[in-house]
Amino acid sequence: MVPCGTSVKLEMESGSISDQGCLWLCRLVLVAKLKISGFMKKAWKIGADDPRKVVHGIKVGLALALVSVFYYTRPLYNGVGGTAMWAIMTVVVVFEFTVGGSLYKGLNRAIATLSAGALAVGIHWLASKSGETAEHIILGSAVFLLSSAATFSRFIPTVRIQFDYGITIFILTFSLVALSGYRVDELFELAERRLSTIAIGVSICLLACILVCPVWAGEELHLLITRNMEKLADSLVVCVDKYLKEGGIDGDKEASCQNLQGYKCVLNSKASEDSLANLARWEPAHGRFRFRYPWRQYQKVSAAMRYCAYCIETLDGCINSETQAPESIKKHISDVCVKLSLECSKVLKELASSIKSMKKSSRINYLVGEMNAAVEELLDAFRSLQQADSVPLFESLPLVTVASLLIEISARTDRVVDAVEDLASLACFEPADSEKPELSKPPTSSLSSIVSQGDDAMKALQQV
């Protein structure tokens, strides 16, 4: 491209207007080609990363094709009449990526249409008993008052989360029926037709959504939380390693860079978690999740994880600062810091696998004990440091900060443990496979196990 561009440029200076036009067109085509190919690449990547998104597109197409059968098959066509339009509209508007999303919209649409239709017919009947002018006034003010109140109610959080779409449909149906100018007996016929077509649309939608490769919002939330918890555990270890290990991290640089960014996923996924949790509440029992599964508790677990992530983010920022602690102190502290980060990360990984398998963990108390022991060890290291006479406090500022933040992170990990325990009891996780006898030991007393644990940790670290 570059040589072509320069040659074209040279021509331009002496070229005629038609040449310039040609050049302009040539550039336009090139830019368009680049833009389109970039767009296609992006689209391809999205499809390759999650083929369910492609399947979703095909499902919507199929559902619409199925609805079109109602148009081409004559007996059905006459049955649903001109209102078959509503079936198409229902499919297009209600079909969402997750089953929860489709159920939320489908049920909202059905309930809102029914209630608004009934109310409108009632008011219409009342109005028709009065004179023509009074009728218009009654209907007009009913539309004005109800639509104002319903629109305002969308600002109330509890209403918005569960019924936002329903309120739109309520206002729409009420206005359409109230302002239609039909007689009441005509209205009944219209309502019947509209309801039957909406029912057809919603059922086609839900069937396609649930039977063909269903995507459950609940399961997505479950996976998102466990994946984020693992990412958090990884990024903590990599973050501490980056600072304390000489020569940076061993092994694949790019992979560890990606691991380091893991906590950012936790920081940024609040919106998607909230929306998944809201949609999951509409879903029936599926897979391992019963109806009325405590999805709200997942939001609490993720909030606790976010508190951890804030601290890791700060840690990452502090670590990037230039001042380095003197080697003597670094040596003294850094092993214990690495150990503490590993213990925290083990606790988080155990929690993740406990949620993943939906079983209470038999090892979690033991691991939390180990983590607390590592905190004590770190504090002891500081206590012993100060017995040495001259501690260069100024130079050791960053290292002290890292240690302090790690202690804070371990305290926040404890909060994640509590949140997951609440989840385990609310969601009736299966009890642990077998209660191992060594778990009843107070963890601080098993010094030998701490040491061996530490060795395991170092091995695990080298594999990171």
Place this chain on the structure above:
Amino acid sequence: MVPCGTSVKLEMESGSISDQGCLWLCRLVLVAKLKISGFMKKAWKIGADDPRKVVHGIKVGLALALVSVFYYTRPLYNGVGGTAMWAIMTVVVVFEFTVGGSLYKGLNRAIATLSAGALAVGIHWLASKSGETAEHIILGSAVFLLSSAATFSRFIPTVRIQFDYGITIFILTFSLVALSGYRVDELFELAERRLSTIAIGVSICLLACILVCPVWAGEELHLLITRNMEKLADSLVVCVDKYLKEGGIDGDKEASCQNLQGYKCVLNSKASEDSLANLARWEPAHGRFRFRYPWRQYQKVSAAMRYCAYCIETLDGCINSETQAPESIKKHISDVCVKLSLECSKVLKELASSIKSMKKSSRINYLVGEMNAAVEELLDAFRSLQQADSVPLFESLPLVTVASLLIEISARTDRVVDAVEDLASLACFEPADSEKPELSKPPTSSLSSIVSQGDDAMKALQQV
């Protein structure tokens, strides 16, 4: 309620079934009454906090009432025919709280209807040239392919952010027209009617939205960012005070508790900022904001603020830990810490007022200099500490952490300064009123001004 409840309870033990039924009904009514009054209180509070939300409800009602004029005024009624339904639908669906939201939906709806309608008529015309069976196959497969592709395209972030609603309408219109079974000449008539009603609906919407108490997404974003920046500044000062000042914070406890929580607003407002920034791009010039105002830069400013907030959150957590530093060191360090937090908060407040007034600040370089001087002072305090022989490192862990985090916060405040400077140049902020001569002095040299600044700061602090 309690005495009534207990007397009823006593009766229940010896009561008949009808009594129990009565009791049950009584309870139901009571619970319903409580729920409804709770709901009404919540709604009242939302309306009182932001009366524009009530006004929005009234605006929607008025727009619908205006549309109903098209039904009752005969000449107009005949003009738009049975498709007047589309005008109601457009008003209900397009009318959003912010002008940007209504414009986004209105333009998306109009463009999608036009393009999908044209495409569908074209394909319809092509299909009608073939036989009847071929026609059905061509139309069916066109609906399938286009709706699948369009649905998939909603997963591409750039498309979703700008055209999500438009794609829904595109699929809807295309399917309706392609599957309608009308002849091509009938279709033109239908399209003309539908377009004119949608145009009526969109114009009524936009007129009501822009002329009656408009809520501009851009202005909301502008206010949200400046408000959050002030909250961040306040919470930093209160947070440090809480720890370092003996006997906690002076003055109104509740107010300072609220100030302390300010950083949480910054942490939680990402979703609303993103949506406001996306909607603001659809708005024309309004107030002090021109068309193509750099709204994206606000998101960058807010990201920089969030980095600050992560650090303040960690600081708040660390401060709540139990270990307290020995008084001797605390005295040595805490004044400098309080000073640094005040300097950071001054920088943030200056930035907030600069954005608010849309003027470049004449004092910002001076204030940043002061902040950096305070950082140096804090580091000096540490340097001088270590010359004293015995520093109880273990006991001073929390204080050292606070100091270290404050230094990190000042570094992150610097990033906010950079982001706001970018905003100032992109948005062409007015230059500062007058370049004061003392600003050119290197800030570290003006020791007397630092001291007087410190006094001012202490006064300001007592007023918090």
